[in-house]
Amino acid sequence: xxxxxxxxxxxxxxxxxxxxxLKAAQQMGINIPTLCNFELDGxxxxxxxxxxxxxxxxxxxRRNLAPACIxxxxxxxxxxxxxxxxxxxxxxxxxxxxxxxxNDCLQCPKSGKCELQTIAADMGIREIPYKGQMSQxxxxxxxxxxxxxxxxxxxxxxxSVCHEYQSVGAIGAVExxxxxxxxxxxxxxxxxxxxxxxxQCVAVCPTGAxxxxxxxxxxxxxxxxxxxxxxxxxxxxxxxxxxxxxxMPAGSIVTGKIAAALKAIGFDYVFDTDWSADLTIMEExxxxxxxxxxxLSGDKNVKIPIMxxxxxxxxxxxxxFYPELSEYxxxxxxxxxxxxxxxxxxFAEKVGIPREKLISVSVMPCVAKKYxxxxxxxxxxxDPDVNYSITTRELARLIKICNIDFAxxxxxxxxxxxxxxxxxxxxxxxxxxxxxAALRTAYEVITGKTLPKxxxxxxxxxxxxxxxxxxxxxxxxxxxxxxxxLKNARVIMEQIxxxxxxxxxxxxxxxxxGCIDGAxxxxxxxxxxxxxxxxxxxxxxxxxxxLRKSHENPEIQxxxxxxxxxxxxxxxxxxxxxxxxxxxxxxxxxx
Amino acid sequence: xxxxxxxxxxxxxxxxxxVCASFNNNPGELINVLHKTQEHFGYLPExxxxxxxxxxxxxxxxxxxxxxFYSFFTMKPKGKYAISVCLGTACYxxxxxxxxDALKSELKIKEGEVTPDGKFSIDVLRCVxxxxxxxxxxxxxxxxxxxxxEKIKGILAEYAD
Numbered sequence: 001x002x003x004x005x006x007x008x009x010x011x012x013x014x015x016x017x018x019x020x021x022l023k024a025a026q027q028m029g030i031n032i033p034t035l036c037n038f039e040l041d042g043x044x045x046x047x048x049x050x051x052x053x054x055x056x057x058x059x060x061x062r063r064n065l066a067p068a069c070i071x072x073x074x075x076x077x078x079x080x081x082x083x084x085x086x087x088x089x090x091x092x093x094x095x096x097x098x099x100x101x102x103n104d105c106l107q108c109p110k111s112g113k114c115e116l117q118t119i120a121a122d123m124g125i126r127e128i129p130y131k132g133q134m135s136q137x138x139x140x141x142x143x144x145x146x147x148x149x150x151x152x153x154x155x156x157x158x159x160s161v162c163h164e165y166q167s168v169g170a171i172g173a174v175e176x177x178x179x180x181x182x183x184x185x186x187x188x189x190x191x192x193x194x195x196x197x198x199x200q201c202v203a204v205c206p207t208g209a210x211x212x213x214x215x216x217x218x219x220x221x222x223x224x225x226x227x228x229x230x231x232x233x234x235x236x237x238x239x240x241x242x243x244x245x246x247x248m249p250a251g252s253i254v255t256g257k258i259a260a261a262l263k264a265i266g267f268d269y270v271f272d273t274d275w276s277a278d279l280t281i282m283e284e285x286x287x288x289x290x291x292x293x294x295x296l297s298g299d300k301n302v303k304i305p306i307m308x309x310x311x312x313x314x315x316x317x318x319x320x321f322y323p324e325l326s327e328y329x330x331x332x333x334x335x336x337x338x339x340x341x342x343x344x345x346x347f348a349e350k351v352g353i354p355r356e357k358l359i360s361v362s363v364m365p366c367v368a369k370k371y372x373x374x375x376x377x378x379x380x381x382x383d384p385d386v387n388y389s390i391t392t393r394e395l396a397r398l399i400k401i402c403n404i405d406f407a408x409x410x411x412x413x414x415x416x417x418x419x420x421x422x423x424x425x426x427x428x429x430x431x432x433x434x435x436x437a438a439l440r441t442a443y444e445v446i447t448g449k450t451l452p453k454x455x456x457x458x459x460x461x462x463x464x465x466x467x468x469x470x471x472x473x474x475x476x477x478x479x480x481x482x483x484x485x486l487k488n489a490r491v492i493m494e495q496i497x498x499x500x501x502x503x504x505x506x507x508x509x510x511x512x513x514g515c516i517d518g519a520x521x522x523x524x525x526x527x528x529x530x531x532x533x534x535x536x537x538x539x540x541x542x543x544x545x546x547l548r549k550s551h552e553n554p555e556i557q558x559x560x561x562x563x564x565x566x567x568x569x570x571x572x573x574x575x576x577x578x579x580x581x582x583x584x585x586x587x588x589x590x591x
Numbered sequence: 592x593x594x595x596x597x598x599x600x601x602x603x604x605x606x607x608x609x610v611c612a613s614f615n616n617n618p619g620e621l622i623n624v625l626h627k628t629q630e631h632f633g634y635l636p637e638x639x640x641x642x643x644x645x646x647x648x649x650x651x652x653x654x655x656x657x658x659x660f661y662s663f664f665t666m667k668p669k670g671k672y673a674i675s676v677c678l679g680t681a682c683y684x685x686x687x688x689x690x691x692d693a694l695k696s697e698l699k700i701k702e703g704e705v706t707p708d709g710k711f712s713i714d715v716l717r718c719v720x721x722x723x724x725x726x727x728x729x730x731x732x733x734x735x736x737x738x739x740x741e742k743i744k745g746i747l748a749e750y751a752d
Contacts, residue, residue, distance in 0.1 A: 589604055
């Protein structure tokens, strides 16, 4: 490797050619502040416009200050990151940014997590000498995301994830000069655009310009209401991330504490989305097996590959961009909605509560789930199967509001009958998990034999597109692909369109690494090690489960016996499967 | 439930499709496509941008980003006689602002607006390359130089059709 030597803050350092000053400094323990610069290392998420100029440093012999994030190190370069000139320039940049930024930190949804706030505090900004025009945009609410453009600093991280990572392009920079801002086309509300509500824009926004719709107040009111009962479900990925909000190391598994906290908050029934993840495998797996059998028996019309349908942003994506291919994804509802449909039918009947008096809440690592539960097809006479969904971050706030000492909370169990689960369910939280869970069940159902090895290492990992061939003896060599990021999903959709998609089965998740880095998770601020720790924790949680195959879950076996009959049967088809809509833009041509 | 419907006349739809096709539907040609389209329609309303986005295979937000960024592009229809007042440095120091004020008070509209009868519109631009004639304005491409506010009334009268 071609190494070059340079000096940063009076210390010599050797780095490979092409390294930026920012990265070289980081290696030496010199933390130059950044705002627009963003990278989730190894997870394909990045933004390097060199636009905000917070990271400017002095390079001896160069007339202008250099933005460290995009300036490459050169041999014998002498860099000063903390010279008076660099510090003053950095302060001025911040002061100018703050001169058009609302001073409402105390009420801001990002307060305490805001990167602009942190840098302003670290730099000791005590007054803003510049008084001028202030942006006056209206706040916009969608079912999932709140946009407050007055807090936009034009770092354009959201634009990078929306366009380059997701290939959606709902928001981007418009106008020029002072009115320049990140907006939808024509300033339309998000709901009228091709936004899929993945919320990754929220996950990367350094300020309060993008945040999730907050339902914590609603939960407190419902719990206090004596006329209703409340139940809650918790998604797999929440249990490996929530601890971060309470100072625990990334990757802490806090399943038992979550169950205890939800009981302490006052929910009447505390259940687990892992239970309905196992149910999803029964339904989706059975549907997949049906399609494979049809294919092997020579059916030319069967839609192969079958694709997963758990991720609500992915569902929005194919409804808006590929409605003509919407027969490929499984018709199985997501675990959230399977849970909602079951709790408001089977469970409500069992405990004798009318469904509209049973408030069903979900805790999700996701903001698209908020949109999903508002879908009309998931309501019965206007009553939603899942009344509303909160993010991992909202649950953390709720725990704090309710004075619960989470770190020292003794563990509790989920309630029965919708609380038992297997290792196959918990891995739904990571990319490749749904595929692996489905394979564990499909293999045994198809062959009638016990799996020789339960771990399908070949579908694990954090690459954006992974493929594997899984031999199912005497039946088929199953070709599978696992993708995350909707840009990668688009690759598969284009293959299907062109008729050259080589796979039988494809798993798609919208967020980096799957739900572990869902947009509702604690903010990682670009620290990929956090996401990797959550990823490892998911598989650790799987290993620690006594049962690791969905079809072995005794509560799942029981509900088929007692209520659903059989997977993909009449009742399960009615309650656990859905249909998709054509939401693509159409041109209405007038003569 | 279905997706958004964009209303546009078939003739206009075909026109835009043809323009895009003449640039091989290459998204890199977006600015050229927009120039040609604006030349034809006089402005770039939402539905036109939607068709352009569809043909070039890019998000409509990208198209709108470009249209809103460059002052040459407009989303508002222009008047039958489009007046452009130069506010470039040379024109500015020679009193272009007074010319603009005279036009505004004569036509009772602001820059970027069209008179209610659709006859005149006023826009400002930076330099038409006739600095020797400063201050300068153009009406539908015809240049008027060495202007003084008193001349404005007479010039507008030329367009009394």
